[in-house]
Amino acid sequence: MTLASISEKLSAGIPLSFDDGVALFREPDLLKLGGLANQMREQLHCDRTTFNRNLHINPTNLCVASCKLCSFSRRSPEQPGAYTLSLSQAWDKLRARTDSGDPVTEVHVVGGLNANLPFDYYVDLLEGLKRLQPALHIKAFSAVEIFHFHKLYRLDVREVLQRLLAAGLGSLPGGGAEIFAPRVRQRICPNKCNADEWLDVHRTAHQMGLRSNCTMLYGTIETIEERVDHLLRLRTLQDETRGFQAFIPLAFHPDNNALSHLPPPSAVDDLRVCAVSRLLLHNIPHIKAYWISLGIKTAQTAQWFGADDLDGTVQEEKIYHLAGSDAPQALTPAEIIRLIRAAGRTPVERDTLYNVVAQGEALPACALPAGARP
Amino acid sequence: MSTGVATAASPSPDLFALGRAAQAACWTATGGRGFFACNTFIATSLPMLTEATGRGLRGVLRLSVTAEESAQQQERRLDQLAEQVREGLVLDGVVPTPEEECLGLATLLFVARCRLALTGVPHVLVDLDCLGPKLGQLALGFGADELCGPIVETRALRLGDNAGNRAITRAEAAQLLRGAGLRAFERMAGGRLEEFAP
Numbered sequence: 415m416t417l418a419s420i421s422e423k424l425s426a427g428i429p430l431s432f433d434d435g436v437a438l439f440r441e442p443d444l445l446k447l448g449g450l451a452n453q454m455r456e457q458l459h460c461d462r463t464t465f466n467r468n469l470h471i472n473p474t475n476l477c478v479a480s481c482k483l484c485s486f487s488r489r490s491p492e493q494p495g496a497y498t499l500s501l502s503q504a505w506d507k508l509r510a511r512t513d514s515g516d517p518v519t520e521v522h523v524v525g526g527l528n529a530n531l532p533f534d535y536y537v538d539l540l541e542g543l544k545r546l547q548p549a550l551h552i553k554a555f556s557a558v559e560i561f562h563f564h565k566l567y568r569l570d571v572r573e574v575l576q577r578l579l580a581a582g583l584g585s586l587p588g589g590g591a592e593i594f595a596p597r598v599r600q601r602i603c604p605n606k607c608n609a610d611e612w613l614d615v616h617r618t619a620h621q622m623g624l625r626s627n628c629t630m631l632y633g634t635i636e637t638i639e640e641r642v643d644h645l646l647r648l649r650t651l652q653d654e655t656r657g658f659q660a661f662i663p664l665a666f667h668p669d670n671n672a673l674s675h676l677p678p679p680s681a682v683d684d685l686r687v688c689a690v691s692r693l694l695l696h697n698i699p700h701i702k703a704y705w706i707s708l709g710i711k712t713a714q715t716a717q718w719f720g721a722d723d724l725d726g727t728v729q730e731e732k733i734y735h736l737a738g739s740d741a742p743q744a745l746t747p748a749e750i751i752r753l754i755r756a757a758g759r760t761p762v763e764r765d766t767l768y769n770v771v772a773q774g775e776a777l778p779a780c781a782l783p784a785g786a787r788p
Numbered sequence: 789m790s791t792g793v794a795t796a797a798s799p800s801p802d803l804f805a806l807g808r809a810a811q812a813a814c815w816t817a818t819g820g821r822g823f824f825a826c827n828t829f830i831a832t833s834l835p836m837l838t839e840a841t842g843r844g845l846r847g848v849l850r851l852s853v854t855a856e857e858s859a860q861q862q863e864r865r866l867d868q869l870a871e872q873v874r875e876g877l878v879l880d881g882v883v884p885t886p887e888e889e890c891l892g893l894a895t896l897l898f899v900a901r902c903r904l905a906l907t908g909v910p911h912v913l914v915d916l917d918c919l920g921p922k923l924g925q926l927a928l929g930f931g932a933d934e935l936c937g938p939i940v941e942t943r944a945l946r947l948g949d950n951a952g953n954r955a956i957t958r959a960e961a962a963q964l965l966r967g968a969g970l971r972a973f974e975r976m977a978g979g980r981l982e983e984f985a986p
Contacts, residue, residue: 448804677960680922681926684922685926708922714892753891
């Protein structure tokens with residue numbers, strides 16, 4: 415398997431195989447690999463890089479899962495740093511953002527698997543956010559949380575989703591997929607739902623007309639083959655439902671967790687995962703360089719290695735920062751636009767469903783003019 | 789020196805062409821070897837460099853880069869330095885150092901330009917303290933061949949107060965070099981090089 419033969423397959427529109435995926439991960443020439451991914455990225459999205467204005471709310475970090483990879487969760491309310499937001503505290507986060515004159519189009523809500531909260535807490539949370547800003551898109555609850563609600567409250571996954579939809583849910587985030595291989599899952603997150611359960615939640619959501627994202631956590635103990643298997647399982651579900659909007663490669667961060675003896679993945683690995691996922695996941699429209707996970711500099715570079723989206727302005731991200739991310743807590747739209755333009759790309763503000771919100775002169779001014787050199 | 793790519797007039801620089809050219813030049817210069825050192829003296833000006841080399845120290849010079857400088861301005865600056873090297877300036881390495889809000893791509897492109905312009909300078913170093921291990925390793929694919937900065941023998945786990953410690957161990961430095969496709973050599977006292985066993 416050579417890069418040339420893989421390139422021919424891509425030109426002919428033939429989906430890449432498992433062996434192709436492994437060969438791409440083993441390709442020593444990162445720039446050649448990047449060039450190939452960039453070709454596909456530019457065929458799909460030209461030179462556009464999208465972003466949105468969003469706010470993260472993590473309602474609780476109390477969690478029954480005890481995943482080794484996590485720096486965010488706390489087992490009991492007595493542990494230092496444990497918290498559960500009251501509903502008004504959670505709503506105030508959105509209110510503060512609206513009052514600041516920098517409103518968001520999306521709220522991203524994810525949290526721990528809290529065994530002590532009633533289901534109504536989550537329903538009320540969404541309803542309150544919608545009351546504050548009716549046009550807001552709420553992207554909330556990873557498949558792992560939805561599955562936890564299903565088990566804890568003894569409701570079908572479909573019923574959980576129906577009740578959240580009625581409360582204002584707009585789409586699902588892609589977190590919690592980690593790595594599908596049971597060998598890895600057993601060691602890094604044994605108490606989370608398994609791969610089939612994770613995929614089934616997304617399948618159900620897609621069947622109900624919801625869109626979602628998907629992710630892969632890399633850089634712990636997984637093999638290249640396990641990464642490829644993970645990506646291909648996502649691709650297979652996408653063939654079936656067409657419900658995934660974006661794939662987000664998530665780099666493992668080792669600070670403050672039970673895997674802190676492991677080194678973080680290198681930038682070469684970050685860009686390689688980004689490029690290979692662009693090439694393998696031909697049926698998933700967007701590859702997101704999540705700057706909180708990659709760091710600003712690597713995320714900016716990833717726009718030339720397959721990524722066409724930089725996520726959003728974020729604000730108050732907790733999960734990665736507790737694991738050692740040195741990215742800022744938030745970026746302003748002008749800062750994101752600058753990052754994109756400085757990489758020689760054209761910024762486009764989008765909403766959660768990738769509809770264009772603003773582009774060209776409608777975007778806020780930033781220090782670096784369009785067309786300036788990186 | 790003109791690389792013919794990534795000029796101010798070009799909003800979409802041919803990152804890959806410049807990177808490949810710089811990587812090829814790096815391999816020609818080093819034979820596919822990458823280096824790291826736990827202690828590297830870096831001069832911040834030409835007089836300091838001259839004084840350092842006069843006292844028998846290795847000649848390594850920090851070269852700043854800002855987002856405001858155009859590709860042509862960078863190339864002119866590097867050409868002048870290359871000329872000084874041809875005229876006898878003792879310079880064993882340069883350390884491209886981003887200043888102010890200089891982002892990832894701008895840094896990588898400057899690293900590549902350093903490698904391509906300074907043919908008489910054997911090494912392009914990455915200061916891990918400035919670039920961090922991630923961008924630092926990427927720079928190894930754009931013409932850099934040596935890591936310097938906080939490289940230590942052992943580091944406590946990144947927990948509590950030690951979370952966010954940017955130091956990397958010697959083994960991690962070697963791993964970064966190998967991950968970029970280079971054979972890892974440690975620069976020992978007196979300039980001796982020792983291959984770092986995996």
